[in-house]
Amino acid sequence: MSGPLPPDRPVPSAERVPTGGFEGYAAAADGVAGADRPDAADGAAGPPAHLGRDLAIYTALRFVMIAVLTGILTLFMPLVVALMFAIIIQLPLAWLIFARQRRKVNEAVATASASRRRHRQELREALEGGRD
Structure with a gap:
């Protein structure tokens, strides 16, 4: 679905077209290697390290x-019926009993989402040339 670029958008040159991931786009737009960027060194673009761990713990619980x-x-009942009832019963019970772990997962997801949003905005600014 890619058509011609609108007239107000510059045509990308060959040296500005990256071949890697998102870091490549920002690096190509800035003219700076991805590792030399200040936000790449602190890992701000990736999800928090504890997101996977917290999610795995909550799921296991x-x-x-x-x-x-x-x-x-x-x-009291056959295995298949007991399993179906257990799945239904655990939904509200897990919400109440594992509230602390659920909040930790929610905070980690919110942090990762904010980080991705911030990185996406920086990428847009860099690609539009609005970054100094």
Whole structure:
């Protein structure tokens, strides 16, 4: 779906077209290597290091809750029915019981989202030439 560039947009030159990821675009627009940029050194563009860990812990806690509830419910009903009930029952229980872990995941996702948003804005500014 790419058509001709609008008349107000400059045509990119061959040396400005990067071949790598997002760092390549900002580096090509700035004329600076990606590692030399101040925001590339502090890792501001990536998600927080604890996002994956917090999400894995929260997910594991919910799976453990499903297993425990299924084990308890199998005393009263068939396994498949107990599993379905356990999945439904754990939704509000996990929301209440694991509230602290859920908040940690939400904060990490919000931080990663803000970082991506900031990096995207810097990239747009760099590509438009608005950056000094």
